[in-house]
Amino acid sequence: MLTKTKTLIILGIVIILLGVLSLYFFWNPSDYDFFPKCPFYSMTGIFCPGCGSQRAAHQIINGNIVTGIRHNYLLLLLFLVLGYQVLLFAINSIYNKSFNNILHLPITTKIILVLVILFWVLRNIKLHPFTELAP
Amino acid sequence: METKPQRPNSYLALSIISTILCCLPTGIVSIIYATKVNSLYEDGNYNEATKASKNAKTWGLVSIGIAVLGWVLYILIFGVAMFGALASGNAY
Numbered sequence: 098m099l100t101k102t103k104t105l106i107i108l109g110i111v112i113i114l115l116g117v118l119s120l121y122f123f124w125n126p127s128d129y130d131f132f133p134k135c136p137f138y139s140m141t142g143i144f145c146p147g148c149g150s151q152r153a154a155h156q157i158i159n160g161n162i163v164t165g166i167r168h169n170y171l172l173l174l175l176f177l178v179l180g181y182q183v184l185l186f187a188i189n190s191i192y193n194k195s196f197n198n199i200l201h202l203p204i205t206t207k208i209i210l211v212l213v214i215l216f217w218v219l220r221n222i223k224l225h226p227f228t229e230l231a232p
Numbered sequence: 233m234e235t236k237p238q239r240p241n242s243y244l245a246l247s248i249i250s251t252i253l254c255c256l257p258t259g260i261v262s263i264i265y266a267t268k269v270n271s272l273y274e275d276g277n278y279n280e281a282t283k284a285s286k287n288a289k290t291w292g293l294v295s296i297g298i299a300v301l302g303w304v305l306y307i308l309i310f311g312v313a314m315f316g317a318l319a320s321g322n323a324y
Contacts, residue, residue, distance in 0.1 A: 133302065133306045136302065137256060145257065146257075146259070146260070147254055147259070150253065169252065171248065175252060178245055179245055200242070200244055201242070201270055201273075205270075206242065206244060206266055206269075206270050209267075210263050213260065214260070217260075
């Protein structure tokens with residue numbers, strides 16, 4: 098059973114999330130100066146793997162999914178992983194089975210790690226095919 | 233054959249979320265630990281795998297925490313100017 102404090106914490110998180118979502122829904126971070134800039138980028142001048150996610154969040158919750166993902170392709174990876182987990186969980190609980198989760202294979206997590214680091218390096222190369230990856 | 237203990241959570245999704253949310257490379261550290269959980273578990277190092285799982289969780293939560301803290305500090309410092317700009321709707 099949930100205690101009172103836990104319920105309050107969950108309620109608080111939900112309210113904050115709704116507030117943040119509406120902030121990103123109504124205002125485009127590209128057009129306004131007051132959104133915080135990525136501290137890593139501000140300090141080093143190098144894009145980090147998370148750069149572009151504020152702009153992406155704005156576009157995606159406004160329905161422009163492709164434009165949003167082009168700001169940060171890691172969101173696509175996140176959607177795939179989360180979607181897979183939810184789907185697998187649903188299938189396993191509905192049919193009362195336990196299909197193997199490919200995310201539990203060491204090779205899958207290693208590929209994801211390599212993909213993230215590759216993405217980080219490539220998005221900082223200022224030549225044509227790689228500029229697509231930049232935020 | 234001895235029975236395998238339950239697989240520790242690798243917190244892969246949490247670590248990817250923290251990598252995307254936070255501009256600090258601590259999310260990458262979290263992904264590295266998430267990778268270790270599965271490898272160690274398959275090798276039979278269950279204790280080590282549990283430790284890596286805890287590390288993945290800690291690093292993921294730390295980087296989300298830093299991001300939230302950064303936002304709060306930012307709002308505390310620039311909050312007034314921010315809402316002024318929102319209210320007047322000036323685009324830069």
